[in-house]
Amino acid sequence: MIGSGTRALLFAPMGLLLAAFLMTVVGLVHSSAARGLAVYVELLGDPGIRTVLVRTVIIATITTAACAVLGYPLALFLSRSRNRNLWLILVISPWLVSIVVRTFGWMVLLGSRGLVNTTLQAVGATPSPIRILFTPTAVVLGLTHVFLPFMVIAILSSLLQLDRRLEEASRILGATRWQTFRAVTLPLSVPGLIGGCSLVLLMATGAIVTPLLLGGLRDRMLGTQIYTEVFQVFNFERASAMAVILLATALILVIPLRLVEGRMRRRLGAAR
Amino acid sequence: MRTSLPVRILAALVLVFLPAPLIIVIGASFSPGAVLSFPPPGFSLRWYGEVLGDHGWVMAFVASAGIAAGAAVVTTIAALGAALALEHASPRTRSIAETMILAPLLFPHAALGIAFLSWLVALHANGTMIGVFVSHVILCAPFAYRPIAVSLHQIDRSVAEAAEILGASPWRTITTVLIPMLRPGLAAALMFSFIISFDEVTVTMFLVGPEFSTLPVKIYGHLADSADPVVAAISTILIAMTGGMILLLDRVVGLGIFVDIEEDARGNA
DSSP, X not given: OOOHHHHHHHHHHHHHHHHHHHHHHHHHHHHHTTTTTHHXXXXXXXXXXXXXXXXXXXXXXXXXXXXXXXXXXXXXXXXHOTTHHHHHHHHHHHHHSOHHHHHHHHHHHHSTTSHHHHHHXXXXXXXXXXXXXXXXXXXXXXXXXXXXXXXXXXXXXXXXHSOHHHHHHHHHTTOOHHHHIIIIIHHHHHHHHHHHHHHHHHHHHTOOHHHHHHSOSSSOOHHHHHHHHHHTSOOHHHHHHHHHHHHHHHHHHHHHHHHHHHHHHHHHHHHO | OOOOHHHHHHHHHHHHHTTHHXXXXXXXXXXXXXXXXXXXXXXXXXXXXXXXXXXXXXXXXXXXXXXXXXXXXHHHHHHHHHHHHHHTSOHXXXXXXXXXXXXXXXXXXXXXXXXXXXXXXXXXXXXXXXXXXXXXXXXXXXXXXXXXXXXXXXXXXXXXXXXXXXXOOHHHHIIIIIHHHTHHHHHHHHHHHHHHHHHXXXXXXXXXXXXXXXXXXXXXXXXXXXXXXXXXXHHHHHHHHHHHHHHHHHHHTOTHHHHHHHHHHHHHO
């Protein structure tokens, strides 16, 4: 057994990091409240900021839904594939390449001379290049691509824990594939799905690089607004307050999901 | 039970979608022309020459690699200590400590960026390498902690107990028994932290200054002005680095560690 003194010594470096992290969070709230709550009243009373807030929530929600719809079939396929490791490389490599590089790839793909537009023109779908880049559609597409691997891994881990005999039992008892999926596979993998959703929702609300590069100047999100507030307007107080609002928004969206997820996991655990 | 045809078709489409932008970037980097286009009209290494001849790009690369290597070592040591310290702690203490260690994952990156900036401004360390380094260490800690904690749950405890019964001191048990057995988790923690730090841009873009920038932030700055094949070439170098790390990770630990980490985190939630 390791003594308590040794344990404290072992934990010290991490404790230092935790303290530093706590300080930054306190510092953030402190620098936003230099004039009390005045800045929050101003921000939340500003229709422009309210629009940005609503847009951020909508874009993050659509991105999350798109990740769930695209990620589930892939996770299902991976959970049953014999060459899982090989396919996993295709999921994990894009995940770990810098966001800025992946977003750049979408700039090349979606630009007026990009592959998407040249293909559309070649097949005669459109006479002149259509505008995809610098629209909210491009932002959703880019964010979906950036966060999809998180969703796939979260769902996959849930599917791999699932007892396959339950599915076999369902099939033997005469259920169709679809019925088995609806009644057995899907309900048992919902915790992973919700976990993935909360992760993507959280990250999408705080994104900066992808909305700045793929979105137009008109369609700002909270993250891009914070960035411009710091580096173009140099208003630290407003930027900090926006960051606190962003944090609160993200937590309001994510905490209910986490609670539902925890409750479902406990229920599944009890049923086992 | 095999998956049905529609599921396989959808999965195949997504498996094409995921690497697509990377393949486009790699292809465009070999273009001989000054305009970015895919498919490239010819083949040339011209833009790679340009990148390697540019002091700014090389310095940014060196800075990013240095910060990532340093952050990986520091966070892995801190995470190993924490995981060993919490192993025999009461479930309550442990759950509180783990929640705190993983807390940075719950913060949107845009909020973290400005939080670190306000702190570094107060210390007059904004726009410096040390400021970015410390921020990366804090950011990477949860990523280093999880693989080590997973490894610790998986190893056979009786070996460490045997060492203790045979009279080994706690330190000796840690250094001669536990650390060698935790090698896969430690390797995953090192590589994971390195990749996270090396590729980080959202938080770091708040912390760099006119004299100092990391590679991804410099790429971002370049893209905001113009997207040319130089960026494609440097991006391809970055993709190759990350790809190399992933293959190494697959060799040393196996990519299943990503799924294990997820299972473990959910299991304890």
